[in-house]
Amino acid sequence: MGKTASRGDRPSGALVSLGAALLTFLLGAVRCNGSCDQVIMSNSSKNGTITSPNYPNPYPANTRCNYHFQGEGKERVQIKFTDFDLYMPHEGIKECENVDSVIGFITIKGQRERLDNFCGSQLPNQIMSNEHRMTVIFQSFGSRPPSVKGFRAIYQFVTNFGIPSGRQDPQGVCTFIYNSSEVSNGTFSTPNYPGVYPRDTECHYLFYGKSNEKIYIEFAYFDVEGVPPCLSDTASDYVEFSNFRTVDRKIPRHCGNLRPTKIESDADFFRVSFKSNDKFDGTGFEAFYQFRNNPDPFTVRQVSAVQNKQNVHRSV
Structure with a gap:
């Protein structure tokens, strides 16, 4: 079985604090500029929701949103979709390529790997990261009918791997x-x-x-x-x-x-x-x-x- 890459020596507390402060500053700057990018850290919020821009109203064309989840230690990121309605120009598109979609990415052996692509209107299965971080990307392309409303998902940072028993x-x-x-x-x-x-x-x-x-x-x-x-x-x-x-x-x-x-x-x-x-x-x-x-x-x-x-x- 493959193993995740080593993260090397643990940084000092001062560096961690400086990095967190810088991340918070950048996140605030991004939001002020109107971007839909988000960095969600478990030490600030253990659970919450993410949505496409303007949800539940139609999302804009030619948009890309990055939702970066950063947990701690043994935490895993769990994403449960509760609403999903993306524009699909026609059926039978292979692997949701070049259409409005949501893509999950994880890190394995230090490399970013695509977990899955989701498109259309079928509610996706819930997904989970293999370690304490995950990235979800929403992307839209050209024009679309005004009826599509995008997606909504619940996120959680969990330590029990989503196993409720035992x-x-x-x-x-x-x-x-x-x-x-x-x-x-x-x-x-x-x-x-x-x-x-x-x-x-x-x-x-x-x-x-x-x-x-x-x-x-x-x-x-x-x-x-x-x-x-x-x-x-x-x-x-x-x-x-x-x-x-x-x-x-x-x-x-x-x-x-x-x-x-x-x-x-x-x-x-x-x-x-x-x-x-x-x-x-x-x-x-x-x-x-x-x-x-x-x-x-x-x-x-x-x-x-x-x-x-x-x-x-x-x-x-």
Whole structure:
């Protein structure tokens, strides 16, 4: 899996303060000049909205707006579109090229990579950055009918990767703990579900049952980009299952669009791991889990023997 580029030595506090002050000054200057560019920093606003110019009224032609999101530490940028109506001169335009569009960009290995292009009137999937920053660009071209109103989106700087269940392990980056002493059943999902999961991301879901329990897992939805057997030479994202904290070689990786069969743990611990590379995307998975009592086989045999004896007695 690809890794993000190192940011080198941490700058001094004075340099950080100077940089923040300069950024604030420039942002104010841009707004005074009437530009639609924005720099949104998590230390000023953890959530809010962005829109096309004049929204919900028609946006101007030949316009380009840059929305730069800058988070901190383990934060990720999550964008949820709530309204989307851009002019499309005709259907079937490949990858929204040379038409009014919204484009998401992330940084991988120090290089800016395009996450996706959105155009037309279909509401896009929500998106998430692979690190603490993201850029969204809105661009419009020539004339258009007066009815199109542009877009509106909600942004959040999140540390839980958009995973609402489980208890996040503060010692990890994307590790979530499910303990039967806290909740006996529920759901878990990939980051940003039901939107596109972030690239270059690794998450672990750790299930801890009581000594007499097993973990049962069933997938309701599965879309993890890859080609079985989901190895690195095919640039596949994958989901991995294990009865241990290390690799469980008897259970193969899973990727593609086919849901895995129902899963039963061997004992009271189970691990699910998700790993995405820096190349392709999918909408991930959602799964149900349940902790169930694991009957003692010796006790079951004793009960069966008593029942059989009673049945024989009745027949006599």
